[in-house]
Amino acid sequence: MTRSMENLSCRIELESFEGPLDLLLYLIKRDEIDIYEIPMAHVADQYCRYIRMAEELDLDIAGEYLVMAATLTRMKSRALLPRHGSAEEEADPGARLRRQLILYRTFREIAEEFRKNEEIWSEVYMSWGERERWSEDAGESIRKDRGCLMDLLKALNDLSREADEPPSQVIRRTTMTTGECISVLANRIPEDSKVDFWEVVGPEPVPEKVVSYFVTVLELVKRGWIKVQQRYPFSDIILERTERWSVDSR
Amino acid sequence: MILDRLAREIEALLFAAESPLSIDRLCGLTGSGEDSIHQALDRVDRAFKEQHHAIGVIEVAGGFRIATLRELGDVVSRLFEGRRPGKLSRAALETLAVVAYSQPCTRMTVESIRGVNCDSAVGTLLERELIRISGRMETPGRPLLYSTTDKFLEYFGLSSLDHLPRHEEIAELLSAGPSELEERDLFGNKGKTGP
Numbered sequence: 001m002t003r004s005m006e007n008l009s010c011r012i013e014l015e016s017f018e019g020p021l022d023l024l025l026y027l028i029k030r031d032e033i034d035i036y037e038i039p040m041a042h043v044a045d046q047y048c049r050y051i052r053m054a055e056e057l058d059l060d061i062a063g064e065y066l067v068m069a070a071t072l073t074r075m076k077s078r079a080l081l082p083r084h085g086s087a088e089e090e091a092d093p094g095a096r097l098r099r100q101l102i103l104y105r106t107f108r109e110i111a112e113e114f115r116k117n118e119e120i121w122s123e124v125y126m127s128w129g130e131r132e133r134w135s136e137d138a139g140e141s142i143r144k145d146r147g148c149l150m151d152l153l154k155a156l157n158d159l160s161r162e163a164d165e166p167p168s169q170v171i172r173r174t175t176m177t178t179g180e181c182i183s184v185l186a187n188r189i190p191e192d193s194k195v196d197f198w199e200v201v202g203p204e205p206v207p208e209k210v211v212s213y214f215v216t217v218l219e220l221v222k223r224g225w226i227k228v229q230q231r232y233p234f235s236d237i238i239l240e241r242t243e244r245w246s247v248d249s250r
Numbered sequence: 251m252i253l254d255r256l257a258r259e260i261e262a263l264l265f266a267a268e269s270p271l272s273i274d275r276l277c278g279l280t281g282s283g284e285d286s287i288h289q290a291l292d293r294v295d296r297a298f299k300e301q302h303h304a305i306g307v308i309e310v311a312g313g314f315r316i317a318t319l320r321e322l323g324d325v326v327s328r329l330f331e332g333r334r335p336g337k338l339s340r341a342a343l344e345t346l347a348v349v350a351y352s353q354p355c356t357r358m359t360v361e362s363i364r365g366v367n368c369d370s371a372v373g374t375l376l377e378r379e380l381i382r383i384s385g386r387m388e389t390p391g392r393p394l395l396y397s398t399t400d401k402f403l404e405y406f407g408l409s410s411l412d413h414l415p416r417h418e419e420i421a422e423l424l425s426a427g428p429s430e431l432e433e434r435d436l437f438g439n440k441g442k443t444g445p
Binding site: 107 | 351365367
């Protein structure tokens with residue numbers, strides 16, 4: 001009974017720890033130990049007791065907890081063994097751990113202070129800023145996420161700092177809509193004969209034009225207004241009207 | 251209290267701005283000197299207070315903003331119900347604390363101080379734009395470096411990084427870096443126990 005109660009409390013506690021240092025600090029505080037004079041044997045035993053109980057309860061123990069258990073056990077055995085040879089050989093094994101504990105304890109306190117600030121400032125709403133983001137609908141938040149990813153990619157790109165910057169280029173939006181293109185193509189695809197795609201594009205095959213007309217051709221194929229033939233990859237594309245064009249557009 | 255032209259200009263600017271406006275910025279925008287800006291900011295805030303307005307002028311993230319009063323947080327939060335991200339977890343807060351004081355720093359730095367894996371905490375903080383990737387460390391593997399953002403300052407109501415709590419004490423604590431300490435251990439000296 002006592003045992004299971006103890007186990008239960010251990011379980012609750014272990015899950016609330018933010019890692020081995022957190023657990024260690026808890027033990028040190030619970031047993032009122034001076035952080036500068038840590039009795040290694042005692043602390044190692046207490047720590048390992050927790051880990052063992054957690055194992056009994058089949059809790060998933062993160063590797064970090066086990067590493068700390070091993071470190072503590074090693075420090076305990078060193079503390080117990082009589083020292084041979086010169087003192088220089090052995091540094092104060094507690095020094096590093098002590099520093100780690102003090103550093104972690106400090107940041108834990110700061111985190112607590114941050115939490116209080118968060119509490120206070122979450123009740124203050126500023127004009128614009130963050131608020132604007134929450135007030136958008138779900139679709140907008142997806143767009144925002146993409147923005148974040150782009151920011152990251154941009155940062156990464158800046159970091160890799162290639163020797164030569166890629167040439168910059170202004171991409172202008174085409175002013176022609178598919179609808180407009182269709183009416184142009186209506187004049188360029190004759191009613192009763194086949195015509196080559198390039199002929200349709202005209203004398204100045206600038207990229208915008210080629211793309212616009214190609215997209216239009218695809219649209220016309222989708223509508224079933226024209227038939228398209230290409231003998232082999234990259235060869236000429238031959239366009240031909242079908243009857244549907246005149247039927248549908250009538 | 252009737253506000254003068256400059257104070258009203260500043261009120262309008264703060265209202266319309268999407269991020270905090272610094273004194274410098276306000277000087278540039280209004281064509282007035284630093285001192286008159288400070289005084290005008292004060293007058294704006296005083297006018298709000300005297301007329302028991304629900305908003306006030308606050309100093310945050312290196313500038314000034316108009317913000318609602320805390321006592322009205324309840325009702326305003328209802329406006330954003332369900333859309334507002336939750337409070338940060340302890341893991342995230344601890345990670346953020348380490349980054350804030352040792353920035354720019356790698357994930358390894360955070361992990362060595364916290365003693366646990368910080369992948370997901372770093373991910374959360376990046377997602378919430380409280381930290382950002384600020385570079386790469388020129389060591390093998392070129393690990394990413396993280397720094398806090400202006401949003402971090404706003405989130406915790408800090409006017410600048412110099413206003414982090416216990417700023418100097420922690421800087422001192424961190425300056426005896428772990429590598430330095432390990433070296434000492436190698437040479438058999440006692441580790442540093444205090445400043």
